[in-house]
Amino acid sequence: MKLTDFENIPSPCYILEEDLLRRNLRVIADVSNRAGVEIIMAFKGFSMWSTFPIVKEYIKGATASSLNELRLCNEEMEAKSHTYMVAYKKNEFDEIVANSSYLTFNSMGQFSLFKEKLDAYKKTVSFGLRINPEYSEVKTELYNPSSSSSRLGVTIDQMPESLPEEIEGLHFHVLCESDSFTLENTLRIFERKFSKYLKQAKWVNLGGGHLMTKNNYDIEHLIQVLKDFKEKYEVSLILEPGSAFAWGTGTLLTTVLDIVENGGVKTAIIDASFTCHMPDCLEMPYKPEVRGASGIAKNGKKSNDVYRIGGLSCLAGDFMEEYQFDKPLQIGDQVIFEDMMHYTMVKTSTFNGIAHPSIGIWHNKEGFRLVKEFTYEDFKGRLS
Secondary structure: OOOOOOOOOOOOEEEEEHHHHHHHHHHHHHHHHHHOOEEOEEOOOOOOHHHHHHHOOOOOOEEEOOHHHHHHHHHHHOOOEEEEOOOOOHHHHHHHHHOEEEEEEOOHHHHHHHHHHHHHHOOOOEEEEEEOOOOOOOOOHHHOOOOOOOOOOEOHHHOOOOOOOOEEEEEOOOOOOEOHHHHHHHHHHHHHHHHHHHOOOOEEEOOOOEOOOOOOOOHHHHHHHHHHHHHHHOOEEEEOOOHHHHOOOEEEEEEEEEEEEEOOEEEEEEOOOHHHHOHHHHHOOOOOOEOOEEOOOHHHOOOOOEEEEEOOOOOOOOEEEEEEEOOOOOOOOEEEEEOOOOOOHHHOOOHHHOOOOEEEEEEOOOEEEEEEOOOHHHHHHHHO
């Protein structure tokens, strides 16, 4: 059941619904088991570690792209990290490699820089290379890592004649909230360009962007694609979705503080911010669903219940264009943004000194549990 009782919950607040998270985890575990692949959680999409005891009931690993994420994996997932970083710092590398199970290099230059250190860890860490197949169906350039000039991954013309003996795996990440048919198309290009290296590899990491928990995703097709590829090349497969874990699992609760009108446009100003708390809405861009509202005016005509939603920061563009509400808004009304748990929460900032929203978990039987509230010290600590 979707959460409908928001009384006694602080505003603004990210609210994750445990039952919906478990629904997603069951799907992910089922794919992992039936396809015979390892699926791990990408912290860059979802790192709400208060839920990790639940997550660990279904999957056992995670991928990290920074030292902080790696430490979170070690401490809260209680597992060594699958680690990929765009570049490794020399003063961090020893800690990183010692606490990783897999470690992927972004370039041949990075591999060469740390090559002499790898022998000491070859019994406990499997090393890989991120490649760039120069193919992606992602339409938003900000989220597309596959251009020929991308800084992410090694293109085929930069590859050595054969994989270095230290390298056991290949990694690509070119999907974004994609379906299994996009993966199939990508694998076809990947094979065409990199097949000789696949014959040398022990594992392939297919990255993230596999939105297997979205309604109407073709799970059976995904499983067959994974099985076919794994059997053809006799490699183990790893997937590391971010969005799929938390897709559709929770909301961002906000409250209307003021309503202003200029130039015939009414703006409901909320106690949250798009630039601080929902930056992906402005970056991608995409327009989030709001409970009790539609994204366009009825019949294309404005009425008294059409509002732009304005954020709390002083950035001029901190707003989202108009929503048609079921009834006119009043100061104190709640505005509830749907599907705000994946990527959104991990990108929050305290620009303008605006506090992060609180974080809580809703359980249908036990009710709401407040996990975290943010204070002045959180803001001050970031800038000291």
